[in-house]
Amino acid sequence: MTVIDLPIIDFGAYLDPSSTAEQRQAIDHAIDKACRQFGVFHLINHGIPQELCNKVNARARQFFDLSFEEKRKHRVGSDIRGYWCPTDTSNAHNIPCEGIAFYPPVNYCSNGLSPDIDPASPEARLPTTPDVLGGQNSWPSDEFRAQIEEYLEHILPLKDRLFSSIAASLGLGDASQKRMHKTAPHVSFNGYKALTKAQMEEGEHNLAAHIDPGCIAILTQDSDSVSLQIQDKDGKWCGVKPIPGSFIINIGGALSRLTGGQYVDVLHRVIHRSEKPRISIVVFINPLFDITIEPFTECAEKADPAKIVLKTYGEFYLNQDSE
């Protein structure tokens, strides 16, 4: 497996009040170039304390170490919230990937209502009302929830800085920036076990090839195995070597559409071979469901017609198979 040399972007100047405009512009330029060329890059000196990432990782490991019966209690009848794994048997030894994910109520801040809820009814805006994504989040414990909230308090300002950088490179005016910033965080904890020899021979993957649907993913992972793979421009699969303490930032379908296809939405998958189970923690930054993902005005001229989608993110997300 070829290991790809992705850009390593040092974000330090963005956090240093004494940095110069030129230093920040150099970062903007490097991020913009990486988004156009690869749709993915490593981010170092991002300001998120390593200790916090370690605590979140430990929390995830503690959850995945629970019995299958315990984990299963957190299924909520949604593809994107609660516990998920590819099988529902109690013989859970060979599960190559499992996860628990959290998505804010989409009806609370946008129009993603479940079709059987009357939009005019008082309960339509309650965070507990079922929405198009199915059942609501299931938190393993109050501590678990508090840990994720603490993590988001750090990750969301980082997202704001990354978006500012991207907006500067794309020359976005106020209206486009406002649209770009209307997002919700989808948090996903992924646990991977080594594929067995038989699974390898059958060509199984821990996580099948996909493009993330939203704007960006901010991913931290165990740093000792090359398990994440991306497809390069020639269609070749390449391993991504983790850099301790870095985040991997990758571009999803919505941001690619918003830029008229100028930014690459990277196809990726996971094949984990190492004996030690692997954990990745991803915060996906997704547009709110009622935000349209047609290209920013400033990107319209350069837009690739094949990448123009005149839909809201909700419509795009829920009809991905037909894209």
Ligand SMILES: O=C(O)CCC(=O)C(=O)O
């Ligand atoms: O675990 C990884 O490295 C990738 C996870 C991923 O692609 C996803 O959750 O969408």
Ligand SMILES: [Fe+2]
């Ligand atoms: Fe992904």
